[in-house]
């Protein structure tokens with residue numbers, strides 16, 4: 001069976017005074033049916049631009065470059081006239097944006113907001129829409145007595161549950177969530193992630209879950225794509241990637257996760273700063289920060305290639321054709 005989502009050669013640039021910023025640079029992605037793909041990378045690696053590109057919500061000075069493809073259930077959404085996209089958003093593709101507060105209208109009770117999301121895309125009367133909305137709210141763990149609350153009367157976790165209810169209200173083919181748990185405390189984060197895992201089980205939810213935190217995505221995702229400087233630098237099955245990362249950047253992300261068990265150790269930050277996307281170095285983008293870098297990394301730009309079945313990495317250490325002997 002074909003993948004639910006296939007993205008090929010997606011590039012998005014921002015025109016800036018200092019030159020074009022390639023925030024998303026030739027990204028290929030696939031999401032299977034009923035699969036959660038995690039996209040992880042430091043702040044500034046292009047995650048939100050990727051999300052907005054997939055929703056076709058990039059605004060000037062940003063633009064999606066021609067030549068990319070985004071097949072959802074076999075249909076190329078990038079090939080559709082722009083005017084057709086609003087009908088797709090919310091129905092085929094649903095967004096959980098970076099801030100739950102921005103997704104909610106402060107002056108409308110939450111059950112009415114979910115009901116509105118339903119009536120926009122379906123021919124149902126307002127009474128039935130409200131009943132369906134309340135069912136969705138119960139499903140995401142909002143008790144009946146809070147259904148007619150305004151967003152400011154709810155906790156951050158409850159608001160995020162409402163946004164999730166709205167996202168799944170029309171049974172979209174794919175939900176794209178941008179940092180859905182950042183800004184919440186760790187206990188609430190864990191509960192929201194559990195809710196996402198439950199929805200995957202109960203509804204066969206397909207999702208792209210974006211986060212700067214590898215431990216967040218590792219908990220609920222089936223597969224992970226690691227993003228650095230606008231590119232995917234490693235992909236693989238979540239547990240395998242987490243247990244034995246290949247790319248030096250993924251290794252650094254894993255090493256930066258604080259250990260709850262075992263001896264206490266200082267939190268290791270990834271050395272160096274995320275790159276300036278308008279002035280990327282020649283060769284490998286990660287080279288200035290890479291502890292494993294060798295001479296060729298300064299000139300050869302590694303592509304994302306299969307290293308073993310189901311695992312890809314964009315690193316010369318693993319490339320059979322480009323591989324060079326390390327100077328010991």
Ligand SMILES: Nc1ncnc2c1ncn2[C@@H]1O[C@H](COP(=O)(O)OP(=O)(O)O)[C@@H](O)[C@H]1O
Nearest residue numbers: 014021023042043044045046047048049050277
């Ligand atoms: N509206 C914008 N105008 C110009 N540059 C932008 C804009 N939005 C994002 N960028 C650039 O794109 C890069 C990636 O940003 P973003 O997609 O928000 O990354 P992330 O979500 O991973 O933090 C940023 O480093 C920034 O330089």
Ligand code: SF4
Nearest residue numbers: 284287290297315316
């Ligand atoms: S190609 Fe070289 S610099 Fe880039 S990640 Fe691999 S070892 Fe490091």
Ligand SMILES: [Mg+2]
Nearest residue numbers: 047048049098
């Ligand atoms: Mg972001």
